[in-house]
Amino acid sequence: MLGWALTFFVVAIIAAFLGFGGIAAGAAEIAKIIFFLFLILFVIALLARALRGQPPI
Numbered sequence: 412m413l414g415w416a417l418t419f420f421v422v423a424i425i426a427a428f429l430g431f432g433g434i435a436a437g438a439a440e441i442a443k444i445i446f447f448l449f450l451i452l453f454v455i456a457l458l459a460r461a462l463r464g465q466p467p468i
Contacts, residue, residue, distance in 0.1 A: 416446040 419442035427435035 412449040
């Protein structure tokens with residue numbers, strides 16, 4: 412999932428460089444959403460692992 416966020420970020424940078432403001436803004440917004448979704452799922456996974464009594468990674 413982090414890879415997808417990075418991919419959309421790169422697409423946003425390239426689109427902004429080429430002058431496609433709308434596409435760049437859309438890709439950047441998608442990248443932000445995917446990144447925050449990744450963070451939320453990562454924290455949930457860490458909490459679930461801690462509740463089972465296993466040490467963090």
